[in-house]
Amino acid sequence: MENRTTLSKTRQLTVVGMLSAICIVLGATGYGFIQLPIAKITIMHIPVIIGAIVEGPKVGMLIGFIFGGFSLIQNIVAPNMLSFAFINPLVSILPRVLIGLTSYYSYKLIKVKNESLSIGIGAAVGSLTNTVGVLFMIYVLYVDKYAEGKGLTIAKATKTIFGIAYTNGILEAIAAVLITVSVVGAVNKIIKDKRYTK
Template sequence: MERGSRLSQTRTRQLTVVGMLSAICIILGVTGYGFIQLPIAKITIMHIPVIIGAIIEGPKVGMLIGLMFGGFSIIQNIMAPNLLSFAFINPLVSILPRILIPLTSYYSYKLIKIKNESIRIGIGAAIGSLTNTVGVLTMIYILYVDKYATVKNLTIDKATKAIFGVAYTNGILEAIVGVLITISVVGAVNKIKKEKRKDN
């Protein structure tokens, strides 16, 4: 009975985390707060809840949040289309990279043997963030470089450079922001968990 109760509590907690972090992804997208305008680039933080969910509760939870994030991206691009919506309505662009985020972030966090927890969290966050940026832009390149060149009025060569230029610039900036936010949030959650264990 006790084991069953623990399993039930774990599942309830995980579903709560999925719901809460998925809602944060959607709110960030709907309100526009998921994008930060920097002097040299506009970066997104919408993928960070996926990373946090994966590190806190494991890859399955992270993948569900990533699925919600990707699904919302498709709906958003159908409801409010822009120049690149032709790419983002494709699940291979919007969903596939987002469900890979938790796998790369969680396993890099778990498998790297470093005693410092914050460094491990930071590495997981950086790799997860790069998975999102590079994954999405690589799929756009593979599937839509011709169409991307057309809508941007570029040659194929210049379109290729533009796509990977964005991957380089945004990838680094988003990884830095992702590391800072994830370390803070996961560190705070882990501290609360430790205090609860002490009380029990």
């Protein structure tokens, strides 16, 4: 029993390290962003969702914390027009930690017979947590600064923020569903095959 617990913890730490590294590589190289004709979307949060669904909410939250911490540091080291918001942990870290909770519990608690559909629901909810969470915190805490930086009125800035949340939220959720269903499905198959061959 003790050996099984130790192996489980070791596996979880390995998953945290591997998926956190993927988040950081995606952010540092720019590969975590996909330019579409109507929007630029991110896939950097997808390793957080995968970790949560495969290994549980604690693992997902830890990967989310590392992802958010990297985002905060990146905005200090290489500031851009929105860095004033992302150096606040309520913007850069909190929504990313919550991805682990929302993706796991929506995957587990929304009961459907099809496993891929369950995974897809968890991925979509986790992705929306990231997109809407970050933009909502920017709106609540910094809408005036955002408006000033963009040269907009508060009303137009509000419309812009919620427009981005709507457009990016849908596109990023679709990307998260497609990638997460494929990856988690493959991982689950490997786990089942290993159990079967034992």
